[in-house]
Amino acid sequence: MKFAVVQFGGSNCDRDVQYVISEVCGVDCDLVWYKDGLKEDYDAIVLPGGFSYGDYLRAGAIAARTGVMDAVVRHAQAGGLVLGICNGAQIGAESGMVPGIFTINASPTFICKPVCLRVEENTSPFTRLFKKGEVVRIPIAHKEGRYVASPEELARLNAEERVAFRFCDEQGEVTPAVNPNGAAENITGVLGGPARNVLCMMPHPERASEEVLGSADGKKVFLGMIKSIEERE
């Protein structure tokens, strides 16, 4: 089993994700510079956080149009796992792997803090180790993370159980007061792909993968992916 973390100019969470996958979870993980392309057949691809191309134009817009993303999209369409975290989520949305866009926060400031998320479904490869309705603690760090989608897309996401996480309070209540960036329906994790094999999420699971960091809830996202790949093999 092998994971790849794609590095773009401006990625800055690439090594953190690789560390969690290889050192914390014990799975081989390559760092792949976007210009080198995906030369191997990876089991899972992670688009890490950062500021690809300085967030010029729109966060993720330029990275989404690079050649390596054609390969990532093909991997996703074939049922391969893709996890986009923060800037990676923006790149994933700009690539059309999930509907909608992650745009400027309702209050246009950078927010970096631990938040509570409610797990909305637990049947995807990324969420299978959580309980449905469970409240987890995973930090956010972004200025452009407000999820926006058309009313039709939101209805479809809900109907198809493609919402993975919503911002909530410690009791799991989803209210406007605990929505840090103004995201539509508090949504901050969206599933895409033919078999819900793509997850684009703004919170950083790699920053919550060891108890020493204050939470290990995020580790379950990676362990869920690993379990799904093991079952497939």
Add this chain to the structure above:
Amino acid sequence: MKFTAKVTIGLKEGMLDPEARAIQHALANIGFATEGLSTARVFTITLEAEDRAAAEAQVEQMCERLLANPVIHRYEVEVLA
């Protein structure tokens, strides 16, 4: 022939514009009351094309494929002489 196009990209009607709101507050703080304010980005693009229509079509493609995101944006293309 060489053409210059002006592309204006703004938010669709009804989309929240946090930057505009912050600027409006800043204007109010220095004594200017405004009833509305919106932001847009302007790109000036020079390109080679067979004719004006071809230039316009190319720039529209640029908007569709990269410059705008149809989820939140609208755009206008004006080909200057």
